[in-house]
Amino acid sequence: MTGGGAPMSELLHRFAERAGDYRADVRLCSQAELPGVLSGLLGKEVVLPQGVPPEWVAGLATIVDDGLSPADLDRPQLSVLTGCAVAIAQTGTLVLDGGPGQGRRLLTLVPDHHVCVVFAHQIVADVPDMFTALPDPTRPLTMISGPSATSDIELNRVEGVHGPRRLDIVCVIDK
């Protein structure tokens, strides 16, 4: 479901494939298609960090984080929508640094559903490139590769032990 007829860059393709390997749900769309894709993914209650562009969520009921408590965020129907700072193709990893549109670390941790928007130009090839691409690596960094998981019981993979059990990634193909 590529949009805009833009050729999918190799990095974007690899990122989407690798993030999918971790059982994150990955979608590709154009800038224009983004609000439609997001409204299809988000639930009834949506929390946003400060700095998410209003046009992404036009027409949706949203709560902007202004110091919500962990208990506020610990509600089953809640989705959180964020952007990211960098994404890593080789490992299918999202990197959040608390910058605009990403918010405090607990926002993407306590809710059960995380939707993250990645722009194609944010994708770097491998882990070492992340450190050069980040504006300031001393901000609190969270690297996310698929939903929370454990293999502690007889090595059976179980998803969603403590972090969000559902992770949706929307890749936006740049113009």
Added chain:
Amino acid sequence: MTGSAQPRRVVALGMPRHATGPLAAPITAPEPFADAAARKLKDTQLRANLGHATRTIRDKRAAVVAEVDDWEALRDRAAAVKDDVIARLPELLARFASAATAAGATVHHAADAQQANDIVLGLVQAEQADRVVKVKSMTTQEIGLNEVLEAAGIAAIETDLAELIVQLAHDKPSHILVPAIHYNRSQIRDLFALRMPGFAADSDDPAQLAGAARRYLREQFLSAQVGVCGANFAVAETGSLVIVESEGNGRMCLTLPRTLIAVVGIEKLVPHMADLGDFLRLLPRSSTGERMNPYTSIFTGVTPGDGPQQLHIVLLDNGRGAVAADPVGKQALRCIRCSACLNVCPVYERVGGHAYGSVYPGPIGAILSPQLTGQQAGHNRSLPYASTLCGACYDVCPVKINIPEILVHLRQTGPKPLAERQLMSALSWVMRDRRRWKAALRAARAGSAPLRLMTRRRGHTLRRAPWPLSAWTAHRDAPLPAQESFRDWWRRTHE
């Protein structure tokens, strides 16, 4: 011990000291390895679980390592970075301490387990907390922190699922990465039913068991005031800490409590943030066999409005300075605790982690525990013999620690029983002279002749020899001397 105003720069490296005293117990084998191993070998359930687990992780690791073209170059670079750190420990520790302090953390230095525990206990008590939530940390296990907190009436709640299982069972971890590798699902269900408040799963489906742990621990996370963690890496340049995990329990402990205490071994340092690039490619692949683990947190001091507003970092020596002073053994400080060496070790696969009598099991445990405590401690001198020297551990180690070399080095430098020393010096006297050697061989052939007939069906090997040779044959077969020496054979057929 120290305050943010004047961080103490004294690091216990000037006078290398081993980890000693009662608090060295978590890394001291209480009985000889061979005895513990002989008992564990009889546990067929354990061997089945271990065989399955180590095989699965081995295969996954091999597949994701094969994807990386420059794996060998990565290993070389990572080893070089760590060697540089070990050579410059005091300097890099000072740099780390001042960078972390500038970023809002309070840095403490602990020479041994006792000091580290005192510092952490004091901090928790100052917060008036009756419990702490913990991220899985080998370092806090090494110093026995949970026991110390519990003795002071503070509950230390392990939040990693496997660590929680082990804690509820009042048991000990048996693997660095999957500490509950020795439990199966129905054992876990029974345990939860017995010990987990509010447990309500009626099946032993792993997803249901994990769900029960999620509900139980979420209450703990949301109400805890103090979190305790270790660190996978500490960046000297920026004072940052790195925590690599899968479940999200780490992120919970790192973000929700208002105070966070990190206990960090001094060998965890890397000089620069950019060095992490290589290590974060090596560690998940070597450890769980994934390209990347689900969550990695990198944080630097305190961030206003995000996460704990008080961060204490306890830098722990506990024998590491002594290891750094050993020209061969110091390689062990490169270890990033990935556990790949456990999964390939034919000895570990059969006896499991408990046989090593230390929180550090397997090949890395065999070289680390005796070095941290000194070989005289408990039965740690028996650990360098817990190996066939096959070298599989060296091949997989992401930081290229030559484990067999250190094992041999420790065997050579370790204390030996009087009988062995006397035997060796007698042997050396015999072997120094050709005539003495020939005479000895002749005597051995004559002496063993009656046994040849008895051992005919077993390829002329002896299962049990009389004392004092029984010490040798207790754990191995002994071949009888050949009927003819090479020299005799050569003379007979060529001259």
